[in-house]
Amino acid sequence: MEKSEREIDILIRARYPIIFVATYEEERFSSFLDRLSKQQNKRLLVWSITSGMQKYGETGVDESTRDPLAALNCAEKETGPAIFLFKDFHPYLSDPSVVRKLRDLSSNLKSTYETLVLVSPVLTVPPELEKDVAIVDYQLPDREAIGKLLDTIIKAVSSRGTIKLDAPAEVKEKLVDAALGLTFNEAENAFARAIITDNALGPKDVDRVLSEKKQIIRKSGILDYFHTEEDIGSVGGLDNLKAWLEKRALAFTRKAKDFGLPEPKGILLAGVQGCGKSLTAKAVSNLWQIPLLRFDVGRVFSGVVGSSEENMRKAIKTAESIAPVILWVDEIEKSLSGVQSSSFSDAGTSARVFGTFITWLQEKTAPVFVIATANNIDLLPPELLRKGRFDEIFFIDLPNQNERIEIFRIHLMKRKRKPENFDLEALASASGNFSGAEIEQAVISALFDAFVDNRDLLTGDVEKSIRATVPLATTMSDKVRNLRQWAETRTVPATARRIGIAEQGRKLEF
Ligand SMILES: Nc1ncnc2c1ncn2[C@@H]1O[C@H](COP(=O)(O)OP(=O)(O)O)[C@@H](O)[C@H]1O
Numbered sequence: 197m198e199k200s201e202r203e204i205d206i207l208i209r210a211r212y213p214i215i216f217v218a219t220y221e222e223e224r225f226s227s228f229l230d231r232l233s234k235q236q237n238k239r240l241l242v243w244s245i246t247s248g249m250q251k252y253g254e255t256g257v258d259e260s261t262r263d264p265l266a267a268l269n270c271a272e273k274e275t276g277p278a279i280f281l282f283k284d285f286h287p288y289l290s291d292p293s294v295v296r297k298l299r300d301l302s303s304n305l306k307s308t309y310e311t312l313v314l315v316s317p318v319l320t321v322p323p324e325l326e327k328d329v330a331i332v333d334y335q336l337p338d339r340e341a342i343g344k345l346l347d348t349i350i351k352a353v354s355s356r357g358t359i360k361l362d363a364p365a366e367v368k369e370k371l372v373d374a375a376l377g378l379t380f381n382e383a384e385n386a387f388a389r390a391i392i393t394d395n396a397l398g399p400k401d402v403d404r405v406l407s408e409k410k411q412i413i414r415k416s417g418i419l420d421y422f423h424t425e426e427d428i429g430s431v432g433g434l435d436n437l438k439a440w441l442e443k444r445a446l447a448f449t450r451k452a453k454d455f456g457l458p459e460p461k462g463i464l465l466a467g468v469q470g471c472g473k474s475l476t477a478k479a480v481s482n483l484w485q486i487p488l489l490r491f492d493v494g495r496v497f498s499g500v501v502g503s504s505e506e507n508m509r510k511a512i513k514t515a516e517s518i519a520p521v522i523l524w525v526d527e528i529e530k531s532l533s534g535v536q537s538s539s540f541s542d543a544g545t546s547a548r549v550f551g552t553f554i555t556w557l558q559e560k561t562a563p564v565f566v567i568a569t570a571n572n573i574d575l576l577p578p579e580l581l582r583k584g585r586f587d588e589i590f591f592i593d594l595p596n597q598n599e600r601i602e603i604f605r606i607h608l609m610k611r612k613r614k615p616e617n618f619d620l621e622a623l624a625s626a627s628g629n630f631s632g633a634e635i636e637q638a639v640i641s642a643l644f645d646a647f648v649d650n651r652d653l654l655t656g657d658v659e660k661s662i663r664a665t666v667p668l669a670t671t672m673s674d675k676v677r678n679l680r681q682w683a684e685t686r687t688v689p690a691t692a693r694r695i696g697i698a699e700q701g702r703k704l705e706f
């Protein structure tokens with residue numbers, strides 16, 4: 197049994213009268229409830245607007261119970277242990293008499309062995325019912341469930357004989373991983389499609405299933421599978437942060453778990469724009485060999501896709517089902533800037549949804565490592581910074597002289613130049629106050645100059661483009677000063693001033 201299935205089992209046995217289950221997977225959920233009702237020796241009756249109340253598995257229509265109120269009356273009259281599954285009942289929760297009837301039932305059913313289970317992809321519980329209804333998020337299928345599905349498919353395939361089967365244990369494991377995050381039906385379709393493409397099931401299908409999953413997840417509009425070539429070698433400086441990350445490279449492995457290590461929860465990277473926050477987030481994915489999911493929190497609140505509650509729940513559910521995964525929230529302050537003020541305007545919906553996220557950050561048990569970045573700390577809600585949300589808050593400052601040398605080296609190499617042919621020391625000295633992004637731009641614009649002159653790049657070209665640049669940190673020096681002051685008491689520097697400063701955890705708590 198999965199976690200949410202265990203939860204439902206317990207709720208029913210504890211005689212919670214009404215349970216609201218949020219899921220798209222009506223079929224898989226119904227068959228779970230069928231197993232559960234047999235275990236608990238209860239009848240399972242299923243209602244939908246088209247067929248009325250029926251015994252589970254029976255077809256046909258019962259006209260007399262198609263009406264939602266009639267169905268509830270029918271459930272009330274039933275004696276003996278039973279579970280009533282109401283499919284897509286949410287539209288009728290806007291009917292006052294239905295709501296009233298549910299409230300009556302909720303107190304009457306407490307003394308019986310009957311439970312109403314409302315299942316729907318849309319979670320809408322009217323406030324009058326909030327105290328009477330237990331809400332459960334039905335999890336997406338876990339490794340075990342997807343593994344079983346794959347086994348069934350493999351069995352069917354091998355009995356046919358027309359399809360080439362090349363799926364040893366390690367390929368199977370990868371196929372299962374590739375399908376995590378999908379619903380049961382989506383996974384089944386993805387496997388079937390992968391097989392049909394070449395009449396074979398083998399290692400090649402891992403990528404096919406994965407790309408199908410990427411598409412499905414992208415369609416949600418909120419999460420995006422992010423593929424990146426950046427590795428930790430393309431991040432210059434930030435030794436403290438890199439050491440922290442490198443130390444945890446194996447933290448999500450079985451071995452680390454057996455050793456008794458807790459899984460890291462997440463980090464917040466705050467600091468000057470263009471200094472490698474987003475770059476580091478991308479690099480961690482390759483360093484740890486864990487997929488990267490970009491989470492567009494702004495879209496959760498935008499109202500473009502679905503309600504914000506739905507969106508947040510779905511995103512969390514998807515991330516958890518794919519875990520271990522890195523959930524990257526870029527420029528979190530931008531997406532949350534409306535949250536505080538909107539608590540006055542729209543009855544606090546955004547604040548509540550953001551609260552869900554914070555609570556999840558604090559309490560999550562699935563190995564979802566959150567990397568949030570922020571440029572503008574003024575817009576960060578204070579509750580995000582409280583202890584327990586992140587393992588560490590790192591401050592990313594402008595690169596120092598040595599770091600600038602490293603960053604020049606990285607970007608010259610990226611542009612197919614040999615760093616030893618350049619006076620890196622002089623370039624770094626000339627580019628005080630430059631961010632990593634500005635150093636990169638200086639190299640690129642120098643390359644253009646050399647290209648136009650039809651000769652190779654020289655130190656002088658880069659120096660010239662450095663002189664032509666006024667770094668952002670100079671024009672916005674107040675902002676940088678503010679940021680540093682703020683960081684002083686709240687963060688750990690990403691660049692070590694002394695060795696081991698991160699380990700000392702020099703931080704104030706709120
Ligand atoms: N520390 C760094 N080392 C190497 N390149 C850097 C560094 N910081 C910034 N860059 C370059 O600038 C680009 C933009 O940096 P980014 O990480 O997006 O900045 P931000 O901190 O605003 O998220 C990077 O893709 C990279 O090419």
Ligand SMILES: [Mg+2]
Pocket residue numbers: 470473474475526527569
């Ligand atoms: Mg960024």
